[in-house]
Amino acid sequence: MPVVLNDAQQDCLDKLREAVAEAEKGNIYAIGLVACMKTGYATVIGGTRAGDVNLGCDSLKRRILDGVEGAAQPTILRGRA
Numbered sequence: 001m002p003v004v005l006n007d008a009q010q011d012c013l014d015k016l017r018e019a020v021a022e023a024e025k026g027n028i029y030a031i032g033l034v035a036c037m038k039t040g041y042a043t044v045i046g047g048t049r050a051g052d053v054n055l056g057c058d059s060l061k062r063r064i065l066d067g068v069e070g071a072a073q074p075t076i077l078r079g080r081a
Helices: 007-024 050-071
Strands: 030-037 040-047
Touching (some): 030 050, 040 050
Antiparallel strands (some): 030 040
């Protein structure tokens, strides 16, 4: 019986398929992957360009932080001085 994926899971699958297609064309030389699962997360790196993977991770962390901070509501109310 096929598994029914929610929208977030389908988005992950679509991105993985796109990466595989690019790798099969010879366009990917290294990859870093973080998989978030119900029980935690897993990480793996492949290829020979660790420096580029590290820079990509820094860029991704910035995007994640921007998304988290942009969505967060202030918890401290400030009055006028």
